[in-house]
Amino acid sequence: MSGLQTIKAILTDVQFWVPALALAAGIALLLWLR
DSSP, X not given: OHHHHHHHHHXXXXXXXXXXXXXXXXXXXXXXXX
């Protein structure tokens, strides 16, 4: 069962990191273009 828990943890991690990285990239891009 630990395999399923690991996959679930990774998916939850991705759901958090993708928007966070996109937001950080957007802010960096705005600052860089200014």
